[in-house]
Amino acid sequence: MNTNRKCVLCAAYGQEPVHYEHAHACFPCRDRFRHHLNGIAEQWLLLDPTPGGTASEKVTGSREAPIGARVDVLDQLLPVGPYTDAPIRDLYRDQVGETPAAAVLDAIAKEWLEVRRERGLREHRPVPTVVNLCAWLTDRLDWACERLPDSIGDNATEIRALCGRLHALNGNTRSRDPEPLPATPCKKCGHIALVRVDTQVVCTNCSQYSGAWVDAIADAVTRMTDQQAA
Structure with a gap:
């Protein structure tokens, strides 16, 4: 446990630990985590x-038929499922990527949720999409800083690294504001939660995308499932 009143998050951000104002993380580090x-x-x-x-960009290996999409991006677009705690690999196991964003966030959310339930807080696991998980973790960040001083630093390191990977995949471009589509329900889940980013449309509730490469994502998930079952 933290006994010297030094921020447990400063190290994750390359800072010299400072005295915190409220257990167990200083306010600037909390803001970095939220950011x-x-x-x-x-x-x-x-x-x-x-x-x-x-x-x-990474493409599929030369010993297999290409799937027509950037594999490193497909890694991050994969939904949470029984085989998405690992990146896409080709049949020869020489295509190594990064764990999907939703899987990284879901693992942290499960950790927090387990402790919250042990403390008598009644709540359900959030819908495991990237947008939902980020909102869920943000809403409970102050609680985690107070109740999870032994693990919140590792969580901050993972979140910081994931944010950096996504920025790199987008060429470190400035974020463009998604355009809500309030009158259009999602064809998959029925929720009115669609947003448009440039020419892409995504449902923030179920992560369903529209676009020419939706089939490529489905093919990648099927291929990975088949590999795991082999």
Whole structure:
């Protein structure tokens, strides 16, 4: 446990630990954590797996048929599921990527939720989409800083790294504000939660995308499931 009243998050942001004002993290570090969660939600909505999206991009291995999309971006677009705690790999296991964004966030949310339930707080697991998870974690950040001093620093390191990866996949561009589509329900879940980012449309409730590369995402999920079952 933290006994010297030094911020447990400063190290995650490369700062010399300072005395906190409220257990167990200083206010600037809390703001950094919130900023990275917000950045993850914004940058994830901007992801574009179309080949040629950036100058340096991963493509499928030369020993297999290409799936017509940037694999490193597909990694981050994969939904939470039984096999999405690991990145896409080709049949020869030489295509190594990063754990999907939703899986990273969902693991942290599960950790927090378990402790909250142990403390008698009655709540359900959030819908495991990137936008929902970022909002859920942001709403409970102050609680986590107070109740999870032994693990919140590791959480901050993961969140910071994920935010950086998404920025890099988008070419470190400035975030563009998503345009809500208030009159159009999602064809998959029925919620009015669609937003448009440039030419892409995504449902912030279920993460369903529209666009020419939706089939590529589905194909990647199917391929990964088949590999795990083999």
